[in-house]
Amino acid sequence: MRAPLHPRQSERLAHLRKLGILDTRTEQQFDEVVDLAARICEVPICLISLVDENRQWFKARVGLDVAQTDLDRSICSHVILQGDLVEISDTTQDLRTADNPLVTGADHIRFYAGVPLISDDGLPVGTLCVLDTRPRSLTELQRSTLRVLGAQLMRQFELRLALHQAEVLRGEIDHRVKNSLQTVLSVVRMYKSRVDNAVATEALAAVERRIDAVAMLHQELYQTSQSNRVALQPYLERVASLLEASAPSNVRLDITVCRAQILPSVAANIGMIISEFTANAIKHAFPDGRRGTVTVTVEQSDETAGLLVHCRDDGIGSANPAEESEVTRLGQRLMQAAAIQIGAEFSLMAQSDGYHLNMQVPLKDAPSAELAAE
Structure with a gap:
């Protein structure tokens, strides 16, 4: 029956x-x-x-x-x-x-x-x-x-x-975050195009770079299976691609990043520091069409299980101290503030062969295995 x-x-x-x-x-x-x-x-x-x-x-x-x-x-x-x-x-x-x-x-x-x-x-x-x-x-x-x-x-x-529903929700959040970031970015660009003050323009440009970096960080988080960690190498390479696109033909960007999974907040601040250093170098280190390279390396520290960040340009450096303007100091303050947020040891020096930035980033809450090559 x-x-x-x-x-x-x-x-x-x-x-x-x-x-x-x-x-x-x-x-x-x-x-x-x-x-x-x-x-x-x-x-x-x-x-x-x-x-x-x-x-x-x-x-x-x-x-x-x-x-x-x-x-x-x-x-x-x-x-x-x-x-x-x-x-x-x-x-x-x-x-x-x-x-x-x-x-x-x-x-x-x-x-x-x-x-x-x-x-x-x-x-x-x-x-x-x-x-x-x-x-x-x-x-x-x-x-x-x-x-x-x-x-x-x-x-x-x-x-x-439950996993399917979480993925659908995550996709919806991703869509909304992208739209919100694009809206904010449009407003910043609009104001930047209308501002006639060099310091204000540079400040808005820094905000614009920060929003771009956050958008890329969000994209990297969305694509990774570890929602509390971000893959540093592809994230910083995305940031570098934006900076390289804004550079004149006489300036080249060379970036090498180790494979590491780190907290999003740490990745965001490292990205911001690299972005500010590179943007300042592109704008001030190579006047009159001088050819040069901005070099960035991020590597694992065997001694501290942290990260070592090195940025340098082969531009005019200390040869033109008059270039130390309020605009330049603004970028330096932004980098210092970002370093403080992640507890990093930070130094920035103008030498005869260009600017040099060295930073040691502690990763106390991340096991050393997360820094190993994938």
Whole structure:
């Protein structure tokens, strides 16, 4: 006989579809469950059966060739009406199964036991079931095994749903953050285009670079699997690409960064310091079309398990002290403030062969393994 509809059928079907499991590809972790259950229960057939509106579909199966059947052949649709394991020792003697085509036909099913897969809201979506071609009974250990495996399966389904929902939410947040940053950046650029004061223009340019760096940091965080760490190398290379694009043809940027996973706040301040140094060098170190290079290296410190940051340009340096203006001092103060925020030892010197910046960044809360090459 065909099972009656579940009393919460519409909710049950909605949750089943929400799980996103139906008609997905085979997966090893589920195949292993049915194989294990079949072995422990000593039966030839085991199924993870999801009871849809007009069919039952098998997420994983062993001992059965078909991927789904209609509900007229479904014993599992009876089981989802119960709150616990259902065991039918002889299917020919039970009203629910005696006329089932699986029992009366060539499949010759004579034994069935299944545990419903029930959500936290009490909505059954299917079963983990075992079948045999001869009447029999399960041992208490076998029944307990089915219950435990069934509960674990449902947790797997719910976890997949939670991860999917988190990814959707993350994507929405990413979209909104990008839009907000673009709006702020547009306002800054508008004001910068209208300001006639050199210090104000430089300050707005620094704000613009900071927003660009934050946008890239956000993008790197969104792409990484470690949401509390950012990959320093690709992040700083993205920052460098923006700076290089703004540089005149006579200035080249050479950047080398070790592979490290660090806190976003630390990465942001390192990015800001490198950005300010490079921007100042591009603007002031190479007057009158003088050719030169801004070199940036970030490497691991073996002694402190921190990072060593070196920036230098081969420009005019101390050869033109008059260039030490309020605009230049603004950039230096920004770099010093960023270094203080991350507890870094910082020095910036003008020498005859250009400006040199050295910084030692502690990473006390990051294990040294996170600095190893990927």
